[in-house]
Amino acid sequence: MTKTATLIIDGKTLELPIIEGTQGDRGIDISRLRAETGCITYDPGYMNTGPCKSAITFVDGENGILRYRGYPIEQIAARGSFVETAWLLIFGELPSREQLSRFSAALCEEELLHEDVKHHFEGFPPNGHPMAILSAITNSLGCYHPELLEIESRGEFYLAASKIISKVRTIAAFSYRKSTGRPFMYPNPALSYCRNFLHMMFSIPHKHYDPSPEAVRALSLFLTLHADHEQNCSTSTVRMVGSTQANLFASVSAGICALWGRLHGGANAGVVEMLEQIRDGKTSPKDCIELVKQKKFRLMGFGHRIYKNFDPRARILKDAAHDLLLKLGKLDPLLDIAMELEAAALADPYFTERKLYPNVDFYSGIILRALNIPVSMFPVMFAIGRMPGWIAHWYEENQEQTKIHRPRQVYTGQIIRDYVPIDER
Numbered sequence: 001m002t003k004t005a006t007l008i009i010d011g012k013t014l015e016l017p018i019i020e021g022t023q024g025d026r027g028i029d030i031s032r033l034r035a036e037t038g039c040i041t042y043d044p045g046y047m048n049t050g051p052c053k054s055a056i057t058f059v060d061g062e063n064g065i066l067r068y069r070g071y072p073i074e075q076i077a078a079r080g081s082f083v084e085t086a087w088l089l090i091f092g093e094l095p096s097r098e099q100l101s102r103f104s105a106a107l108c109e110e111e112l113l114h115e116d117v118k119h120h121f122e123g124f125p126p127n128g129h130p131m132a133i134l135s136a137i138t139n140s141l142g143c144y145h146p147e148l149l150e151i152e153s154r155g156e157f158y159l160a161a162s163k164i165i166s167k168v169r170t171i172a173a174f175s176y177r178k179s180t181g182r183p184f185m186y187p188n189p190a191l192s193y194c195r196n197f198l199h200m201m202f203s204i205p206h207k208h209y210d211p212s213p214e215a216v217r218a219l220s221l222f223l224t225l226h227a228d229h230e231q232n233c234s235t236s237t238v239r240m241v242g243s244t245q246a247n248l249f250a251s252v253s254a255g256i257c258a259l260w261g262r263l264h265g266g267a268n269a270g271v272v273e274m275l276e277q278i279r280d281g282k283t284s285p286k287d288c289i290e291l292v293k294q295k296k297f298r299l300m301g302f303g304h305r306i307y308k309n310f311d312p313r314a315r316i317l318k319d320a321a322h323d324l325l326l327k328l329g330k331l332d333p334l335l336d337i338a339m340e341l342e343a344a345a346l347a348d349p350y351f352t353e354r355k356l357y358p359n360v361d362f363y364s365g366i367i368l369r370a371l372n373i374p375v376s377m378f379p380v381m382f383a384i385g386r387m388p389g390w391i392a393h394w395y396e397e398n399q400e401q402t403k404i405h406r407p408r409q410v411y412t413g414q415i416i417r418d419y420v421p422i423d424e425r
């Protein structure tokens, strides 16, 4: 029997069905609320709102659990690769050897940009932010693949997903090359997904960049850990734009814009800037924490809407950062500073009382620095990683054929007034 919640408004009783998920999540179905009572729900920041059901990613923030399609993130991080994870998220199952090899081949096939796309880069100023370039050029891909603006079959979806996952990496690397004034390096289909990206970033004509296996593995891990995180702001944006039946290119491009902000995918750059300020003696961990307590500053890479415990991705990235620096024989004072700042924060009741712990962005920048990725590219790296998640959610939204996302409001403005001609104001 369906469980219900009882709501009484103005003496009228309404039984609202309770929807249960496979992990015990419960949602009160209020889809008839306005029609039956005239009321809407008021939920700033959507802290209590679930606009969809989803079978892609499970997060239990109280217990620090994250699973992609049921697989614990720790197992995927230890044994999987980014390309395998992308398949898992998009198609729902771990790929067979043959599926993985066909998918990898499709990514190689799709790695080039149309030559005309290269001219778009010329239109941006040299110091144009790579997130703006990534979003604009990802959206423009729809112009070069008009046959994929309306996706009518699983085959077309497969093609569009492969194009975006492959080309976003080329666009990202080209946007970096544009900012440095160096020539674009074409992708090399003989290289794996991550190695190919590092090649496009750092090779120069006649001098091939050959990263160590540890560097390639660390990049794959970074991307894997960013690949999905259920209904976060950028994913909700992709689903919202997709709910209008906007095409996949436009929808993920909107996701890139939503990700850019400091409270979301821009936090990884914020963390490193904060750690650099401490390194350069402009502030100290103690001062940072004091400023936080005076509400003048937010500790970047700390806190999360859902995790009220350690973010499992932060734990993995912290270990991976240590490991990578050791294997590359590099020292990074920012890692020690990050650990000092973490310890100082977690010893302070301000953080423990509010359940603020390091999130995915706190240690990820240390890995990106070790790979020589500049800070301006940090959110772009997040976007490359999040692409499979956005695509999976866009498809789920599309398959469910849900309604256009169109929230309501509680209007608080003027009631009614007569128009006043300009000379009489």
Ligand code: CMC
Pocket (backbone or CB within 6 Å): 045, 232, 262, 263, 264, 265, 266, 267, 292, 297, 298, 299, 300, 301, 302, 303, 304, 305, 306, 354, 356, 359, 360, 361
């Ligand atoms: N530093 C200091 N205080 C904080 C922080 C922080 N990083 N995060 C939250 N708080 C405080 C906040 O001031 C509030 O205090 P009070 O109850 O006294 O008003 C309390 O904790 C609850 O904060 P909130 O803003 O209501 O929490 P939220 O769920 O709306 O925000 C968040 C979540 C991630 C935006 C926030 O924790 C934050 O701004 N963190 C820093 C930016 C960051 O690291 N973002 C990356 C998030 S993880 C990756 C991703 O999804 O992009």
